[in-house]
Amino acid sequence: MTQDFSWLRRGISEIFPQPTDSDSDVESLEKRLATTERPLRVKYGIDPTGAEIHLGHSIPMRKLRAFQDAGHKAVLIIGDFTARIGDPTGKSEVRRQLTEEDVAKNAQTFLDQVRPILDFDTPGRLEVRYNSQWLSKLDLGKIVELLSTMTVGQMLAKEGFADRYKKENPIFLHEFLYPLMQGYDSVAVEADVELGGTDQKFNIAVGRDLQRHFGQKPQYGVLLPILIGLDGVQKMSKSLGNYVGLLEHPTQKYQKLQQVPDNQLEEYFTLLTDLLLDKLPENPRDRQKLLAQEIVKQYHGEQAVKDIEAGDVPEFSLEQVQFPAKLAYILNISGLCKSSGEGRRKIQEGGVRLDGDRITDIDTTFQDSTELHGRVLQLGKNKFVRLIP
Numbered sequence: 001m002t003q004d005f006s007w008l009r010r011g012i013s014e015i016f017p018q019p020t021d022s023d024s025d026v027e028s029l030e031k032r033l034a035t036t037e038r039p040l041r042v043k044y045g046i047d048p049t050g051a052e053i054h055l056g057h058s059i060p061m062r063k064l065r066a067f068q069d070a071g072h073k074a075v076l077i078i079g080d081f082t083a084r085i086g087d088p089t090g091k092s093e094v095r096r097q098l099t100e101e102d103v104a105k106n107a108q109t110f111l112d113q114v115r116p117i118l119d120f121d122t123p124g125r126l127e128v129r130y131n132s133q134w135l136s137k138l139d140l141g142k143i144v145e146l147l148s149t150m151t152v153g154q155m156l157a158k159e160g161f162a163d164r165y166k167k168e169n170p171i172f173l174h175e176f177l178y179p180l181m182q183g184y185d186s187v188a189v190e191a192d193v194e195l196g197g198t199d200q201k202f203n204i205a206v207g208r209d210l211q212r213h214f215g216q217k218p219q220y221g222v223l224l225p226i227l228i229g230l231d232g233v234q235k236m237s238k239s240l241g242n243y244v245g246l247l248e249h250p251t252q253k254y255q256k257l258q259q260v261p262d263n264q265l266e267e268y269f270t271l272l273t274d275l276l277l278d279k280l281p282e283n284p285r286d287r288q289k290l291l292a293q294e295i296v297k298q299y300h301g302e303q304a305v306k307d308i309e310a311g312d313v314p315e316f317s318l319e320q321v322q323f324p325a326k327l328a329y330i331l332n333i334s335g336l337c338k339s340s341g342e343g344r345r346k347i348q349e350g351g352v353r354l355d356g357d358r359i360t361d362i363d364t365t366f367q368d369s370t371e372l373h374g375r376v377l378q379l380g381k382n383k384f385v386r387l388i389p
Contacts (some may be wrong), residue, residue: 005033011271014223034071041192042067043077043189043191044074049083055244056237059197064118068118073124073126076128078110078131079182081106085175116297127189128259138296149210187214196221197224197225199226227267246299248356250300250304250305257295259288260288273294316387318388319369321369324367324368330343331343331379347364348360354375
C-alpha cells in the first residue's frame with residue numbers, strides 16, 4: 001500500500017477517531033492503511049430519494065475512487081430500504097416516504113451518473129449492495145435489539161432532532177430508526193471506513209457503536225465538506241438553483257462553472273479535481289475557465305471541451321419564434337423534433353431539458369424571448385441547441 005497519504009487528506013474535514021496523547025492506543029487511519037494486509041472495505045451509502053445528482057454529491061464519490069486507486073474496495077450501498085424513510089438529518093419536518101418503484105428508478109439513474117467517477121471495471125474494486133437485502137429481513141426481536149443500543153436522550157442530541165423537539169415540531173418514531181439502520185449497514189457489510197458529509201458524523205458514529213455491539217472492529221469515519229453552490233452562500237442544491245447537475249449538457253456545465261465566485265474557486269479545485277493547487281493560474285478569470293475545462297473533461301472527455309471552445313454548439317435564433325410560444329412548438333421549429341406533437345410526447349416522456357432541468361409539463365409556455373436567451377435546450381442525451389436572440 002502507498003505510504004503517501006496526500007490523496008486521503010485532500011479536501012477532508014475530519015477523520016475520526018484520531019489518536020491523542022491521552023488515548024495513544026487508538027490506531028490512526030493512516031497507520032491502518034500502511035499496515036493492513038488486505039484491502040480495506042470503504043463504505044459510502046446513498047439514498048436514491050431523487051433521480052438526479054449534482055457536483056456536491058460527487059465529492060464522496062471522488063474520495064471513494066481515491067481509495068479504489070490506492071488498492072482498497074469501495075462498498076457502495078444503495079439505500080433502497082432507508083430511502084423509503086428518508087434521512088431526517090437537517091430536516092425541520094418529516095420527509096415524504098417514497099414507493100419501491102420510485103426508489104428503484106432513482107437508484108439506476110444514480111448508478112449511471114457515477115460511472116464516470118468510480119472504477120466499475122477492475123475486478124475486486126467495487127461492491128454495489130442494496131440495504132433492503134438485510135434491513136427488510138430484520139424481525140421484531142432484532143429491531144428491539146437495535147433500539148436498545150441507544151437512548152432517547154442520545155437521539156435527541158442529534159442535530160435536527162434537537163431543534164425540532166425545542167420547536168415542538170413532530171418527531172415520528174420511525175425517524176429514530178434511520179441512524180440505526182444506516183449504522184446497521186456498516187455491520188452488514190463489515191465496513192472498515194465510512195465516508196460522509198460533515199452532517200453525517202452522528203450516523204457514522206452510530207455505525208461504530210453498532211459494530212462494537214456486534215463484535216466487529218469499529219469503522220473509521222472520513223467526513224467531507226458540503227459544497228457551497230454557485231451563489232457562494234448556500235450549499236449546492238437543485239431546489240436553490242445554485243447547482244451544476246451531472247446530467248447537464250457539457251456546454252451548460254462549462255457556462256455555469258465560469259460563474260463560480262472567486263473566493264470559492266480553490267475549494268472547487270480541491271474537492272472536484274486532482275489539479276495541484278500551487279500550479280493554478282493567478283487570474284480568477286483564468287481559474288474559472290480552467291475549472292470549467294477540467295470538470296467537463298472529467299465527465300464528457302477532452303473533445304467536448306474542444307467543441308465548446310471552438311463554438312461547435314448548434315445555435316437557434318429566437319427571432320424565428322412568435323411569442324408567447326409553447327415549448328413543444330419551439331422544439332419543432334428549432335429542429336429538435338419533427339413536429340409539435342412529437343415535442344409534446346418527448347416532454348411527457350421526460351426527455352426534454354432546459355439548462356439541465358427536466359421539463360415534463362406539455363403546456364410549458366414562454367411569454368417573451370428574453371426568458372430563453374443564452375439557455376440550452378436539450379432533447380435526449382445528444383441533441384441540443386443554444387437559444388440566441
